[in-house]
Amino acid sequence: MNNDKYTTKEEIALMRIEIEEAKSNMHNKKLKIIRFIKLFMFLAVFLLLTSTLVSVLLTRYSGATPSIFGYQLYTVQSGSMSPTLPIGSIILSKKTDDAAALKAGDIVTFSLNGAVVTHRIIEVINDNGIKYRTKGDNPDNTADIELLSPDNVKAIFVMKLY
Structure with missing residues (x-):
């Protein structure tokens, strides 16, 4: 079967x-x-x-100033940094860990007499502590009269966004 x-x-x-x-x-x-x-x-x-x-x-x-992951946005409101950063430019800056280690040529954002300013460091002065001489990139500008203390530095320029 x-x-x-x-x-x-x-x-x-x-x-x-x-x-x-x-x-x-x-x-x-x-x-x-x-x-x-x-x-x-x-x-x-x-x-x-x-x-x-x-x-x-x-x-x-x-x-x-708002900060996201240590980065800040600023708007350029004067012509002191023209032509590098024209009026209305939006820049990205990063908080610096060691403001005393900046060098000539760095673009920094700092507070000066209640105003927020972005200028280039043109000279590092090491006389009883580090100070910076700053100046806007506009050819008509002269160097800033007041020396910049590292304590007043808010951020260092990273890039222009607009």
Whole structure:
């Protein structure tokens, strides 16, 4: 007696349906994982941007210069640095860890009598402590009368954005 069992056409059709459902379930699981990753990334970026915005607004409200990862944005409001930095230029500057280590040629942003100024260091003076002589790049400018102390340096120029 032969014990061979044959699969009927109906059983084959059911198996095909089960295989398609299994494939569909795997596809749906992959889609759910991808959706979860996308949602997680969106929320992470959203929270980062929101916290950065709140930090900048709070810092700005307190009168300080907003800083993100040690970088600050400034707008050039006078022609003292023309043609290097024309009026209206937006510059990116980085807080310096060692303001006493700056050298001639560095462009720095500093506070002077309550104003924020961006000029180039033209001379380093080491007489009873380091001081800097600064000057705007405009050819009509003369060197700044007041020497700059490293304590007044807010940031060092990185690049012009606009």
